[in-house]
Amino acid sequence: MKMTIITFIVTLTCSAPALADNELFISQFNQLDKNSDGFLTVEEIQAKPQVIRFTNFFYQGSFRFADINKDNRISQDEYIANEQDTY
Secondary structure, three states: OHHHHHHHHHHHHHHHHHHHHHHHHHHHHHHHOOOOOOEEOHHHHHHOHHHHOOOHHHHHOOHHHHOOOOOOOEEHHHHHHHHHOOO
């Protein structure tokens, strides 16, 4: 029982930064998603460069890189996956 509690605490502690990062990424995504349709377009990203200034989008410089399924828009999952590559 004691080992299980320790394992749980270590797991929880190690995953806490990832959860905080995801909250940041979701907040950034929502700021960029002007029409609140759950997807980002090139125009939405270009309209708010201050939001992405220190993100992987800025450093990669490529919408296509983040558009994993190549549908010419970026879902929240794609955005988060792209940003997690930075951290």
